[in-house]
Amino acid sequence: MNFKPGKKVVLEKLADYPLMPASLADMTHNFTGSWRNMRPVIDYDKCINCGTCWKFCPEPAIYIEDNKVNVNYYFCKGCGICVSECPKKCITFEEEGK
Numbered sequence: 001m002n003f004k005p006g007k008k009v010v011l012e013k014l015a016d017y018p019l020m021p022a023s024l025a026d027m028t029h030n031f032t033g034s035w036r037n038m039r040p041v042i043d044y045d046k047c048i049n050c051g052t053c054w055k056f057c058p059e060p061a062i063y064i065e066d067n068k069v070n071v072n073y074y075f076c077k078g079c080g081i082c083v084s085e086c087p088k089k090c091i092t093f094e095e096e097g098k
Helices: 052-056 081-085
Strands: 038-042 062-065 068-071 091-095
């Protein structure tokens, strides 16, 4: 297979960039909790506070405070990654509004 590298793209000024949507703030200003229909609930009797859920959460929804894992429901979209990644299976889904 013959591979020829393409021409290097150099973006020197703002006008060189393609048009694309962008956020003007970081994710801590983007409350997305109203999108979800299922919410994660932590069983603290089983939780070992390993932080795996925090590591895998794609939003700033899981935080650790006083060596305890917590969920900030303003940011949680209900994606379920924390539920599937928890090694102790102490996070379950509950229907929103219960």
